[in-house]
Amino acid sequence: MWTLFEPVHAVTYFAPQARARYEAVGLRGYWRGYFAGRAAAFGPVGPGPVHATFFGFHPAMVRRALPDVWTRATPADTLAARLDGARAALDDVLGSVPAADVAEAAELLRSAAGQADLAGRALAAAHADLPWPADPVGVLWQAATVLREHRGDGHVATLVNAGLDGVEALVWRSALDSDREVLQPNRGWSDEEWDAAATRLVERGWLEVDGRPTTAARTARDDIERRTDELAVAPWRGLGGTATERLASLLHPIAMAARTHLPAMNPIGLPAPHRSA
Template sequence: MWALFEPVHAVTYFAPQARARYEAAGLRGYWRGYFAGRAAAFGPVGPGPVHATFFGFHPAMVRRALPDVWSRATPADTLTARLDGARAALDDVLGSVPAADLAQAAELLRAAAERADLAGRALAAAHADLPWPDDPVGVLWRAATLLREHRGDGHVAVLVHAGLDGVESLVWRTAMGSDRQVLQSNRGWSDDEWDAAAARLVERGWLEPDGRPTAAALTARDDIERRTDELAAAPWRALGEPDTERLATLLHPITTAARVYLPPINPIGLPTPS
């Protein structure tokens, strides 16, 4: 389900319509829009809560954006720009999806999102407090956003439980096939900081000295992904198997259309849905 709803949310990061709305609101520069858009549900916060909940970013990279972005656009204006940009991006590619299917997908995805357990999930809870749009595309995007932050909060909890810090989690994933250049540059870590994290993972027994993952690292990867899935399962159990299967069918053409905005190599690591 994550592979099906994540591309719907991710248009906010990659679609030109989304960036145009941020710039019109006063948030010029990609990272201003990114940090402000994703953090605005908290209100005009400083860098601390964002570094904590976004997890993988270098603290200095977060501080360059926050709290400066709130002098350029209020959280309310940022949230409006974010929703409008995502809605415009999706409107431009969903013309072939029947209106009835789109409306039903939005209804079911919202039903799943409203069943998300929020205790201990700060970012998802902040988005859950936002008002729902009154159009199917807006509802679809808002629900996808809440569900992906719910899943992300759980994933961060599992990484912390595994004893990984932000940069270590990136180095570890890179060793198993992710692109270092994309992850390192998109999260703000220097070569020295990256190499120091790799050395810690070698000492831990998760990396070979040449950077290859050990058997322990691969086992940990499977455990972390399994536990992340388990923590993300409550909305789908509550929605029920028949409605979840129906939603998956409805989402397939929607997510296929939304993927046009995603670069082939991106820091999200989305698999291609079958």
């Protein structure tokens, strides 16, 4: 289910319509829009809660954005721009999906989001408190956002429970299936900080001295992903098997359309081109 709702949410990070709406309210530059957009549900928050809940970013990178972004756009204006940009991005690609299917998917996804257990899930709870849009595409995006942050909050808790800090999680991930050249600069860590984290992972037994992941690192990935999924199951258990299967069938063409806004190489969940029941 994550791979089917994540692309719906993620247009806010990659679609040109989303970036244009941020710029229109004064948030010029990619990272101003990113930090303001995700954090605005908290209100005019400072860097501390954002560093904690977003997890993998260097504290200095967060401080460069916050609280400065609130001098450029209010949280209310930012939230409106974010929703409007996501809606425009989805409208751009959903022309081949019947409107009735979008509306049904939106209501089922909203119902699933309403089943999310929010205790200890700061980002998900903040977004769940926002008013619901009146249109199906807006509801679809908002529900995907609540569910996305719900899963993400659980994932962060699992990483912390595994004894990983933000940079260690990135170094470990880049060794497994991602790219240091993308992750390191996009999260603001220096070479010295990155290499020190790699040394700690070698000492832990998760990396070889040449940077390759060990069997223990791969086992840990499987355990952490399994636990993340377990912590994210409440919305689907609440929705029920039949409705969840119906939602999956409705979301697949929507997610495939949304992924046209997303780069081919990225660390988020993407749906398979073909879905079997």
